[in-house]
Amino acid sequence: MMTKSALLAFAAFAAATGALAGNVQIQVLDRDGKPVPDAVVVVYPPVGAGTAPTLMAPSPVIEQEKMRFVPAVTVVVPGTTVRFTNQDRWDHHVRGNSATPVASAAPGASGFELRLAGKADGKPANFADAKLDAAGVVLLGCHLHGSMRGHIFVTDSAWTLKTDDNGIARFASVPEGAAQVRVWHAEQLVDLPRKAVQVLATPVLDTVQLSVVPRVRRAPPPSSAPGGPMGSYSQAQPPGQHTH
Ligand SMILES: [Cu+2]
Numbered sequence: 001m002m003t004k005s006a007l008l009a010f011a012a013f014a015a016a017t018g019a020l021a022g023n024v025q026i027q028v029l030d031r032d033g034k035p036v037p038d039a040v041v042v043v044y045p046p047v048g049a050g051t052a053p054t055l056m057a058p059s060p061v062i063e064q065e066k067m068r069f070v071p072a073v074t075v076v077v078p079g080t081t082v083r084f085t086n087q088d089r090w091d092h093h094v095r096g097n098s099a100t101p102v103a104s105a106a107p108g109a110s111g112f113e114l115r116l117a118g119k120a121d122g123k124p125a126n127f128a129d130a131k132l133d134a135a136g137v138v139l140l141g142c143h144l145h146g147s148m149r150g151h152i153f154v155t156d157s158a159w160t161l162k163t164d165d166n167g168i169a170r171f172a173s174v175p176e177g178a179a180q181v182r183v184w185h186a187e188q189l190v191d192l193p194r195k196a197v198q199v200l201a202t203p204v205l206d207t208v209q210l211s212v213v214p215r216v217r218r219a220p221p222p223s224s225a226p227g228g229p230m231g232s233y234s235q236a237q238p239p240g241q242h243t244h
Pocket of ligand 1: 091092093142143144145148
C-alpha cells in the first residue's frame with residue numbers, strides 16, 4: 001500500500017516525465033548508415049489521439065540568401081502562408097511547383113511564381129507571400145538561377161519534424177498506441193513504405209534507412225562580386241562623383 005506522500009511523488013514524477021504519453025525518436029540514416037539531417041519525419045498517431053502539438057512555425061520565412069533557399073526544407077501545415085524574403089542584392093524569380101495542387105496563389109495551377117527585386121543598401125529586403133492550401137511537396141526553384149533548390153513539405157499530420165544534425169527527430173508526448181511513421185527526403189525519389197511503430201509510455205527509438213546517399217550541400221559561394229553571380233544587378237553610380 002502506497003502512502004499518500006509516495007502517491008503524490010509518483011504523480012509528480014509521472015507528470016514530469018509524461019508517463020501517459022509516448023516519446024518517439026526516429027533517426028534517419030542514409031544507405032551507408034550515416035545520419036541524414038533535413039529529412040522530414042511524419043508520425044501518424046493512433047486515431048482519436050488527443051490534441052495536436054504545435055511543432056511548426058505559424059508564419060515561416062524562407063530567405064533567398066547567397067543563391068540559396070534558407071532553410072532548404074520548410075515544414076508547414078495546410079493553410080500556412082509562407083513569406084519569401086530576398087536578402088541578396090540581385091533579383092530572384094521564385095517558383096514553387098508540386099505534383100499535386102497545393103497553392104492557391106495561381107488558381108487552377110499547381111504552383112506559384114514570385115518575382116523579388118534585389119535588396120538595396122540601407123533598404124529593407126523585398127518579400128512576397130504564398131499560401132499553401134493542401135498537403136504535398138513543393139519544389140522551389142528560381143528562373144534566374146538554375147542551381148537554387150529548396151522544398152516546402154506541406155504535411156498532413158501535425159506530428160511532423162525535420163531531422164537535426166544527428167539525423168534525429170524527437171517527438172514528445174505522442175499518444176500511446178499503434179502509430180505509423182513516414183520519412184521523406186528530397187533525394188529519396190522512391191517513397192519509403194510507412195513504418196508501424198507501437199508508441200509506449202517508455203521512449204521508442206527507431207531508425208529508418210534511406211536507399212540513397214544524399215549529396216552534401218554545397219557551401220555558399222562568395223558574395224563579394226559587385227553585380228552578383230548573374231550580373232543582373234546593375235550597380236548604381238556612387239553619389240558625388242561628377243566630372244567638371
Ligand atoms: Cu535566383
